Amino acid sequence: MADRGASALSPPDDWTAHPDPILVLNRMGTFDWDLDTGLFHMDAQAHEVFDVLPEEYDGRPETLAVRVPPPEASRLDAVVAQAIKDGSENYGAYFRIRCRDGTRRWTHTQGYIRRDGTGRPRRVIGIVRDATQELAESEARSLRAAQDAAVRRQTGVVQVITAALSHARSVQDVIDVLLDTHGVRHLGAASLVMGLVEAGRIRMIAEGPEGSCVPGTKVTRIDEPYPMSEVVRTLVPRFIESPEEFAEGYPILWPHITDLAITSAAYLPLIAQARPIGAMGLLYGDRRGFSDEERTVLVALGSSIAQSLQRAMLYEQEKDLAQGLQQAMLPRTIPSVPGADVAVRYRSASLGRDIGGDWYDLIPLPGGRVGAVIGDVQGHDTHAAAVMGQLRIVLRAYAAEGHTPATVMARASVFLHELDTDRFATCLYAEADLSTGVVQVVRAGHIDPLIRHTDGSCRRISVEGGLPLGLSAEFGRLEYPVSTVELDPGQTLLLCTDGLVEEPGTDLDDGLRTLTTLIETGPDDVRDLADRLIDVAEERGGDDDVALLLLRRRCLDTPRSGGRLQQHVAPGDPEALRLARHMIHATVGAWGAVERADEIELVADELITNALMHTEGSAIVTLRALSGSDRRLRVEVEDSSSALPRRRDAGDCGVSGRGLLLVDRLADVWGVEARGCGKCVWCEFLVPGTEPA
Structure with a gap:
């Protein structure tokens, strides 16, 4: 066995x-x-x-x-x-x-x-x-591979976030990128909080998901015992690797976040140009501790966010400055014009600093007239806006002085040429007499205006034009032809800049046809129509700003001229002065204003005397009978001096100095209008009687 x-x-x-x-x-x-x-x-x-x-x-x-x-x-x-x-x-x-x-x-x-x-x-x-050693080494390799994969994944997320942040133009854009489902959540964080440093305090600007921010910490001081305050003070990231470390380090904060089941957290200072602009906190609920690679990735993320935040804040500051400058350059209010409905709109460009050289203006003029201006200075920057502001004021001043539309445009071109700038401007100036509907249009390299008829149809008005402002002065071609159109009651005159009609890949004529169709199908009210046109421009986007002015003539019960007589009075010509006085006396009687004849003759005599004594050259005396809701007799005395009349104290024994006092006491209303070659002093009297022949 x-x-x-x-x-x-x-x-x-x-x-x-x-x-x-x-x-x-x-x-x-x-x-x-x-x-x-x-x-x-x-x-x-x-x-x-x-x-x-x-x-x-x-x-x-x-x-x-x-x-x-x-x-x-x-x-x-x-x-x-x-x-x-x-x-x-x-x-x-x-x-x-x-x-x-x-x-x-x-x-x-x-x-x-x-x-x-x-x-x-x-x-x-x-x-x-x-195989113990072999498997230990394999397990270590697998762990390292997993860690490397996690770091690569986190690095990839940082790269994606950084790429998205490069398109952020505002602080809200930065917040939206971080709270997006493809953003920081892919780093494994359960929640996020972020604040900005403002005047020694940290103001919370973002939390995700909603409710992550602890009540009472919306605004905190930098010296308070909170982790975000600490990283702002020290400029050093704070990595909290366990709940015990969190509770021990921040006993005031910990009781408020225990319900969030936080196991670790990373607080990062947001540093730009060597100064803290804010802080960000990432809170985790399924991990403890951070490897060196993970810390490096998170610090890089904080640096990228800080740079984007600073860029966004600077952009918003520039945008606020640009918008403030643009608003200061454009008219703050559009005056109410009797006999017209007016709507104006402005849309900034989608690129650049949201500021440009487009402008509009509405200028009340004597005699029931109004000047409408639309223009575009070359460029989309603060310099273009500054030139636009100066040009708008100068153009308004020339128009208010009473110059003809062609003279207004020529003088504005000379001004721009002498401004020592390399910019030119296109412009269109329309001077409308709302009582007659006659519109005189001058164009300087600008697009043509459009008219919408009472039946809703719309047509382009072909206006002969000259060179853009600045260029016509440079080349010595200051002649601007004047075109005359008629605007009937209920019709609308539309002036706009090329940003409203130009589209990528289409020419100007196609853009004008598209605009014409929009106007024809648009609402009747000028404000609603302006809103629709600017909304279309907003939806289309584009790199150019848009200015728009709509003027609709209404049927107006305005005084109408029922008669007009005029006399030229030369200085040192007693016969001409006698004839002028005779004309006034005879006309007042013929027009049925005998009850106020003495007042009218006395005031007219004072105005003529002042013109001959205090100015050089002759005077032009005009009498008008205006009919409307009230009959009025208007006396106008025009001279070649731009100096405005002023009241003076005549004293107890003085004779001179009482003229304007008499005018003010006897006339129902009086005033002064600038004319291109001087001024016109006028006064009106309410008179009974029948219409003059």
Whole structure:
């Protein structure tokens, strides 16, 4: 029995698993498993791998159960059985053994299945080795790979956020990028808070999701014991790696955020140009601690956000400045014009500093006339706006002085040329007499005006024009032809800049046709129509600003001239003065104003005398009978001096100085109008009677 037992435990003679020097050097043991007898022969190195002594092992696999836990043995048996069943020639598996000191050891086995001629498995020959170090290194590599993947993912998110921030033009744009689902949330943060430094305090400007901000911390002082205040003071990021560290470091804040289940947090100072402009906090609910790579990525994120925030704040400051300058340059209010409905609109360009050289203006003129101006200075910057403001004021002054439309345009061109600027301007000036509907139009390189008729149809008015302002003076071509159109009651005159009609890929004529269609299908009210046109321009976008002026003539019960007489009075010509007085006396009687004849004659005589005494040149005396809701007689005395009449104290014994006092007391209303070659002093008297012939 002993011999048979010894023979059974002895390895077969053809066992090839004899100790090999290479296997021994690599600490690999060999085994030979006889499937017919069930004996499992191992060499000395295999005994060391399984941590069993030769005298403890009887050659049966069941004996190794003291080292191989049942779950591992079952998993290993399943691998071998599957290989035998599938007809495989080999198999491999990792399993754990329990060493005699109680520690666990990873082991790897590789077996080769030998079969007979019928394919029946007879033996399994293989190796076993200690795989603890191998798996430890593999696990470390896997961990490093996972960490590298996480860092790459976070770096990718930072790159995406940075790319999105490059398009942010306002602080709200920056906030929207950070709170977007593709933003900071992909860094794994559960919530975000961000504040800006303002006057020694931190004002919270963003929180996500809503409710992440602790009540009472919307505005905090920099010296308060909060993490955002700390990073602003120290300019050093603060990484909180556990709830215990959070509770210990910030006992005032921690009780308010316990419901958020925060496990760690990163607070980053937002530094731009070596000064803190704010702080940001990222709060996590599923992690503890931060690796060096993660900290580096978060600091880079904070730097990118800080630069974008500063850029956005500077842009908003420039935008506020530009809008303020634009509003200061454009008319603050449009005067109410009797006999007309007026609407004006301005839209800034979508690029640049939201400021440009487009402008509009409405200028009340004497005699029920009104001047409408639309213009465009070259460029989209503060210089263009400044030139526009100066040009608008000068053009308004020339028009108010009473110059003709052509003279107004020529003088404005000379002014722009002498302004020492490289900018030119296009402009259109329309002077409308609302009582007659006659409109005189002068164009300086600008697009033509349009008229909308009472039936809703619209047409372009072809106006002969001259060179743009500034260029006509430079080339000595200051002639501006005047075109005359008639504006009937209910018709609308539309003036606009090219930003309203120009579109990328289309020419000006196509743009004007499109604009004409919009006007024809638009609302009747000029304000609603202006809103629609500017909304279309807003939807279309574009790189040019838009100015728009609409003037609709109404049927107006204004005084109408029922008669007009005029007399020229030269200085030193007593006969002319006598004829003027005779004309006034006869006309007042003929027009049925006998009751006020003395007052009218006295005031007219004072105005004529003042013109001859205090100015050089002749005077022109005009009498008009105006009919309307009230009949009026109007006396006008025109001279060549631009000096305005002024009241003087005549004293107790003085004679001179009482003229304007008489005019003010006797006339119902009086005033002074600038004329292109001087001024006109006028007064009106309410008179009864019938219409003059």
